[in-house]
Amino acid sequence: MTTTAAPPVDLGRLWTLPGVYAPQADTHLLARALQAEGPAAGMDVLDVCTGSGALALLAARSGARVSAIDISRRAVLTTRLNAARAGHRVRVLRGDLTGPVLGRRFHLIVSNPPYVPAPQVRRVRAHGPEVAWDAGLCGRQALDRICAHAHDALHPNGVLLLVHSGLCGAEETLARLTASGLRAAVTSRSSVPFGPVMTARLPWLRARGLLGPRDDTEELVVIRAERP
Template sequence: MPTTSEQTGTLVRLPGVYRPQDDTWLLAEAVASAGVPSGARVLDFCTGTGAVAVAAAQCGAGEVTAVDLSARAVTSAWLNAHLHRLPIRVARGGLDVARRGGPYDVVLANPPYVPVAEQDGAAGSRAWDGGPTGRSVVGPLCRAMAELLRPGGFALLVHSEVTDPTRTVRQLREVGLKAATVARTRIPFGPVMRREAPNLAAQRLIEPGQSWEEVVVIRGDRPA
């Protein structure tokens, strides 16, 4: 195991890889609550350390495909799959790679979703940088969801209230899915949200002085 890695509970995290946080665990809890069909084919998009992929495999998935653009994230997810001896296939790439492995019974995603005024090039920033509206990854993912899911399959997507959950629900419905918010929690701002707070307040996405956000999980079901 690389000496530069960090052990997060029982998860390996290489430097620069998104640390599993409240949004990660909210999504993992939603996966457990939803119930992964035994033997299901699952996609964990923007996998990071592979924490949600591990959760899905432990819930009974037959095969999990974990996809991320970051080489370090892919390495972390691969290490965690082997550490837990779980049926997780790891691939580097974006929606094009995810599409080639589909369709899936379940799609899970914790994509970059923080509205960022200007790219700062900070290490690991693409793990959270969702562009000016926070939807540079969320939007295309929603539009591709019907293609990624098999009939009768479902998706769980986590993001902040500042990323416009209503729009996410609407976009999923526009591609033929039934969609609704199924979980939510309020958490204090982390370093990125604190830094972006003036920009978010200027866009009236938060109140001036606000120091917390609501994170939601949205479910989309493709009719059988």
């Protein structure tokens, strides 16, 4: 396992509509893990919660067959435009997590889902910038469903790469993935300064005991899970 402040990965020139999650430290950390897996021609790759499409396009560079999903209409449009500008073929679908590809299996799944704990549990929505980060009181609103469905969406020996905040509980994610039949481990960690959303919620996060009074960075984790 690596513990590092990950250097940026060359994700190419990306354009994002207002309200679409632009690549940040978590994107680059997951991009490094994706590169390490070596996606190749003939592989079926799925990017769940694609946002700008950065990870989908990174996989498509290798010639892999890539599908990308997001619940946000703006994210779907952004990814389609970025794929067209880069000259890559990416099947972009709108929907909730793996719902649009139910019944299909993939060799590699990557996901940078919403994971920021939020004071209120909101219904799954397709609009508003907060759809890219708000994830319920514990930050696991999307994570738990990904853990539940990943096994059935993977080929044997297929791999899930998942990034989220340490505030959500990496051990909980590992336990859920293991219970579903996957072999899971944290493969990299990185500490980053709080972004605007986390900074705005510091009093609430500290009141809930998710952060200490002197904590001034957020730990990101990448989890790799493989279907036997």
